[in-house]
Amino acid sequence: MGNNIIPPKIASWLISKFSHQYHQKPALGDLEEIYFEKAEEEGIESAKRWYRKQAILSIKHLFNIIIFWSTSMLKNYLKITFRNINRYKGYSFLNISGLVAGITCSILIFLYIQYEFSYDNFHESADNIYRIVAKEPTNYFMGKNVFVVTQAFLAPTLMEEYPEVISATRYGGAGGLLGYQGKWFIERSGIYADENFLNVFSYQMISGNREDVLTEPNTIILSESQAKKYFGNNDPLGEVLSLKNRYDLKVTGVFKDIPENSHLKFDFIVSFRTLLSDPERAERMKRWSASSYRTYIRLDENTEYRDFENKLVSFVDKYVGERAKSEAGENYKYILQPVKSIHLHSDVNFEGSDNNDMKFIYLYSLVGFFILLIACINYINLATAKSLKRLREIGIRKVVGAQRKQLFIQFIMEALVFSIFALVISMLLIYLLLPFVNSIADRNIEIELAGNMLLIICISLIVFFVGIVSGSYPAIYVSAFRPVNALKSKGLLLSKNSLMRNVLVTGQFLISIVLIICTIVILTQIDYIKNKELGYDLENVIEVRLDRGSYNGIIESLKQELLANKHIKKVSSGNCPPMLVDSRGGYHLESNTGEMTYTRLYQVTVDYDYIDLFKIAIVEGRGFSSDHVLDLENSVIINEAAANAMGWEKAVGKSIKRKKRSKSEQEWQVIGVAKNFHSLSMHLDIRPLIILPQDNNYSSVFIKIDPDNLAETLDFIRETGEKFNPGFPFDFHFLTDEYSDMYKSEQRLATIFTWFSGLAILIACLGLFGLISFVVESRTKEIGIRKVLGAKAYGNIIMLIKDFIKLILIANIIAWPVAWLGMNNWLQNYAYKIEPGIGVFILAGFLSLLIALATIGYQSVKASISNPVDSLRYE
Amino acid sequence: MLSGHDELLLLTILNLKDSAYGATMMKHLTKVTGKEWSIGAIYDPLYRLEKTGYIRSILSMPTQERGGRSKRVYSVTKKGVKALQEHLKVRNELSDSIPELKTDNRLKYGK
Numbered sequence A: 001m002g003n004n005i006i007p008p009k010i011a012s013w014l015i016s017k018f019s020h021q022y023h024q025k026p027a028l029g030d031l032e033e034i035y036f037e038k039a040e041e042e043g044i045e046s047a048k049r050w051y052r053k054q055a056i057l058s059i060k061h062l063f064n065i066i067i068f069w070s071t072s073m074l075k076n077y078l079k080i081t082f083r084n085i086n087r088y089k090g091y092s093f094l095n096i097s098g099l100v101a102g103i104t105c106s107i108l109i110f111l112y113i114q115y116e117f118s119y120d121n122f123h124e125s126a127d128n129i130y131r132i133v134a135k136e137p138t139n140y141f142m143g144k145n146v147f148v149v150t151q152a153f154l155a156p157t158l159m160e161e162y163p164e165v166i167s168a169t170r171y172g173g174a175g176g177l178l179g180y181q182g183k184w185f186i187e188r189s190g191i192y193a194d195e196n197f198l199n200v201f202s203y204q205m206i207s208g209n210r211e212d213v214l215t216e217p218n219t220i221i222l223s224e225s226q227a228k229k230y231f232g233n234n235d236p237l238g239e240v241l242s243l244k245n246r247y248d249l250k251v252t253g254v255f256k257d258i259p260e261n262s263h264l265k266f267d268f269i270v271s272f273r274t275l276l277s278d279p280e281r282a283e284r285m286k287r288w289s290a291s292s293y294r295t296y297i298r299l300d301e302n303t304e305y306r307d308f309e310n311k312l313v314s315f316v317d318k319y320v321g322e323r324a325k326s327e328a329g330e331n332y333k334y335i336l337q338p339v340k341s342i343h344l345h346s347d348v349n350f351e352g353s354d355n356n357d358m359k360f361i362y363l364y365s366l367v368g369f370f371i372l373l374i375a376c377i378n379y380i381n382l383a384t385a386k387s388l389k390r391l392r393e394i395g396i397r398k399v400v401g402a403q404r405k406q407l408f409i410q411f412i413m414e415a416l417v418f419s420i421f422a423l424v425i426s427m428l429l430i431y432l433l434l435p436f437v438n439s440i441a442d443r444n445i446e447i448e449l450a451g452n453m454l455l456i457i458c459i460s461l462i463v464f465f466v467g468i469v470s471g472s473y474p475a476i477y478v479s480a481f482r483p484v485n486a487l488k489s490k491g492l493l494l495s496k497n498s499l500m501r502n503v504l505v506t507g508q509f510l511i512s513i514v515l516i517i518c519t520i521v522i523l524t525q526i527d528y529i530k531n532k533e534l535g536y537d538l539e540n541v542i543e544v545r546l547d548r549g550s551y552n553g554i555i556e557s558l559k560q561e562l563l564a565n566k567h568i569k570k571v572s573s574g575n576c577p578p579m580l581v582d583s584r585g586g587y588h589l590e591s592n593t594g595e596m597t598y599t600r601l602y603q604v605t606v607d608y609d610y611i612d613l614f615k616i617a618i619v620e621g622r623g624f625s626s627d628h629v630l631d632l633e634n635s636v637i638i639n640e641a642a643a644n645a646m647g648w649e650k651a652v653g654k655s656i657k658r659k660k661r662s663k664s665e666q667e668w669q670v671i672g673v674a675k676n677f678h679s680l681s682m683h684l685d686i687r688p689l690i691i692l693p694q695d696n697n698y699s700s701v702f703i704k705i706d707p708d709n710l711a712e713t714l715d716f717i718r719e720t721g722e723k724f725n726p727g728f729p730f731d732f733h734f735l736t737d738e739y740s741d742m743y744k745s746e747q748r749l750a751t752i753f754t755w756f757s758g759l760a761i762l763i764a765c766l767g768l769f770g771l772i773s774f775v776v777e778s779r780t781k782e783i784g785i786r787k788v789l790g791a792k793a794y795g796n797i798i799m800l801i802k803d804f805i806k807l808i809l810i811a812n813i814i815a816w817p818v819a820w821l822g823m824n825n826w827l828q829n830y831a832y833k834i835e836p837g838i839g840v841f842i843l844a845g846f847l848s849l850l851i852a853l854a855t856i857g858y859q860s861v862k863a864s865i866s867n868p869v870d871s872l873r874y875e
Numbered sequence B: 001m002l003s004g005h006d007e008l009l010l011l012t013i014l015n016l017k018d019s020a021y022g023a024t025m026m027k028h029l030t031k032v033t034g035k036e037w038s039i040g041a042i043y044d045p046l047y048r049l050e051k052t053g054y055i056r057s058i059l060s061m062p063t064q065e066r067g068g069r070s071k072r073v074y075s076v077t078k079k080g081v082k083a084l085q086e087h088l089k090v091r092n093e094l095s096d097s098i099p100e101l102k103t104d105n106r107l108k109y110g111k
Helices: A009-018 A021-042 A044-087 A089-117 A154-161 A224-231 A272-276 A279-285 A305-326 A339-345 A358-399 A404-441 A453-479 A483-488 A491-496 A498-531 A555-563 A640-646 A710-724 A735-741 A744-778 A780-788 A793-827 A838-865 A868-873 B004-019 B022-033 B039-052 B078-096 B099-110
Strands: A129-135 A165-180 A183-193 A205-207 A219-223 A240-243 A247-255 A268-271 A291-299 A333-338 A541-545 A568-574 A584-590 A596-606 A618-621 A635-639 A655-659 A665-674 A689-693 A700-705 A732-734 B055-059 B072-076
Touching (some): A009 A044, A021 B039, A044 A404, A044 B039, A089 A339, A089 A358, A089 A404, A089 A453, A129 A339, A165 A272, A183 A224, A183 A272, A219 A224, A224 A247, A268 A272, A272 A279, A305 A333, A339 A358, A358 A744, A404 A453, A404 A744, A498 A793, A541 A735, A555 A568, A568 A596, A568 A710, A596 A640, A635 A640, A640 A665, A665 A689, A732 A735, A735 A744, A744 A780, A744 A793, A744 A838, A780 A793, A780 A838, A780 A868, B004 B022, B004 B039, B004 B078, B022 B039, B039 B055
Parallel strands (some): A219 A247, A596 A689, A635 A665
Antiparallel strands (some): A129 A291, A129 A333, A165 A183, A165 A240, A165 A291, A240 A247, A541 A700, A541 A732, A568 A700, A584 A596, A584 A655, A618 A665, A655 A665, B055 B072
16 A cells, blocks of 8 residues: 555544544544545545545534533533522622623613614615705804705706616605694694605505605695594595695595604605695796705615715706805805715704714713623622632642633633623513613614524623623633642732732723713703803793794784783794794895995894893893884894904994895894894804894794793683684793703713713622622731731721722722813813813712722721621631 | 434444444445445444443454554444344334335335
8 A cells, every 4th residue: 555645634633633532543544444445446536535525524523522521511510600609699699780780781772772773774775865965165054064955956857967866856844734624733744745755765655556646736645643643543545634824635645654763754745746836936946046955866776976976066067056156155065965874974954853973872882881891890800809719619620630721611601601690680671671761862772682683693792792701810810720729728819819900990990980070071061051141031931833824913912812811921922932043044234344244144033022021131222112113124133243243343223134035125224232142052152143023924922921820821821822723722832941952962961871870880889899898808817816916996997998999099090081081072062161170070089989988888897896806716 | 212323333233243343334334325424423323332232342453454543343232132123123013014114115125
């Protein structure tokens, strides 16, 4: 037999590795015997092929072997783990609760983030749907220069010009009083959308053919719940609803309620043709200077949307050019937003939906990760400390031949068992906590393990992360014990790992302190916003939203009737409350040199009593007054910011003009300057503002009431409203509530941070509590001897806690700059903000110290005042 | 009870008489069943059978032709023969009463 026909080396190595000791040698011999026979009969190549196949087949058996041999040892590890859990119940409780808190928190955060990413994924061609928004580089409105609204004819024109636009649609808001057989409801979330709408989006139809439900004028389709509201269980198809003072609309279809995770939400769609059926309006909508509709397109799947966006530059030149140069400034530009990214990435004016920000997603992931880390650190600290109690077990295992690897596996396994155990409890907790989380986050998250592969993967990753991260240090630490030391003494080992443990405790407190500081800063900022001098008074003011148009001519008598009630102090009307002036117009203002300069001003229209009702201060001139007949015709008030922007020393008497759409110019004289008030949110500076006298453009009535007799007064207001506009549901709210609603996202952030920091500090304290117990236990004798030699109890207490205090002080020193940087960054979002002083940091430091002392206090005091006789007899 | 695998192995050892070891058994089984057998598929059940006491094995001296490796030669114990007998009895009893199987057998043997 030649030497060159030896079997493939890798294959024989595999077989030798993977076979049982019992038959390793004979098996190799057997294979070789057949191999040589085959080599002679069928040739070397065929023999080699056969040999390799055998090697691969043997791998299958490897697994059988591994399972057979390792289960017996694993069984033992598991048994010991459960015995230990049972034996040290307090320790296990601390440890598992820490892990439960960490795991629960991180899975909840994962669920939330997954939900946030699921927005608009349900559309069949979600990857190819884009919203077109307009960027007007020099036109900043409410701090942003991108606008969600575009021209009415953008969509159809794009479809005509570009073949890659498969479908394009536009929609505008629809609302008002919708009624059927004398039953009226105020509807705010309807839309006018064209016939391509259901072609671009895949909202599901229940009845009606999606191809043609919106093709005729005067047709409407309703959501399932809306159909129930108006028609009960009757078939709505063919019935006629009326949109008060506007259209009669025939129901042509019903669609399934819009999923919660859609950025676009609406209850009904009126066909766009309904708007176009008015020839005058249709003509107006053709102008490229008016943007009030939202445009969505579906691109061909092979089109790169950035390329398409670039193509639109020439489109702008062709169609929008004129306007771009006059008003919006140079570089008017269309931007495409992939529909799936809108919820997390879009930040534009007039968005109208409750969008989130990617920043928060990062922030929450980070916090979730850190809380999980704190929980792991907890486990590490407790497990290493506790391993001192298991020295005998470890020593014996080593003496009877356990290899380091085996001990390592044992301790990793123990951590995994703990982590799986914690997971089971966490899952139960998550089911219980989810409704609560949903109410904080204002979402509708459901947990469904089946079908949510990502969740299952994430959960397994978390469990393994926790198991491996928290198991590995104790495993390395324990497996390195020398059996002689392990069987003999404790003190040697305790001091050895103190550095590592100190770092870990410091880390835990570092994270907790950062979270505490953030919480305090967020709460202080919210408090600042709530109590800031706004420049107007919202206390006890009710806003009633009116159905525009229904009160023409009767508004004055409504006001008089309301004022007849002695609990109603003042009544005024206007187009918006003073804290959210979100309308703006272009004006020509007379400059100091007499020329007229074009400026955009935020605008609010009010009646005579508005300024008085809201107690807005006038610093120059006077407010509107019914004594001056001409006030309604040609007088305006501006704010200080406007006067400053124009550089006017004396503003009263200056002239302001505006070109009206159809009519000729309108001109006003400034009669007064109002003290600056916060007409926008605290995120933004106070901008130049003009207060115009009312010209039938009111949409709200403001009623200042006496807080006594509230229920009766509200009833009176409701009755009076009904009298003036029968069938109209009178819908009101307090302005103070509306004001705090403006800062809902801050409130949410504060709630979440309060919980996070509470949780972090709780877990850290669990760890600290466990640690001090072990420290006290291992130093029992030392304390006894000290006492015998004359040490005082308080001296002992100080000795025990001073190490921990040092660690917490170090944690504070590191945490302060970290938290300061983070919070400073967050506060940049506000034009009006607090300056977090050193006080906040000292408060957080003091709090952390106090909590830590409370945690370790009991154990150390108990140990220090105990009778030395007992402690010396210990063991 | 013996499994189908065990039965095949025991019968093979008895068939091969004194020269029943890994390589010969593999070849024999491959010939009879017409499918490729892996080394593990032979040794794992053999290990189990030996632990139960149905077979015994002798480790022979290493030989040159096997790359200096010894071979494990198997023989069936009395206990093993008895277990096999019982197994075959049960099996025949069960299959004898099924006519379809009989015709099948006959057809096969007829070929």
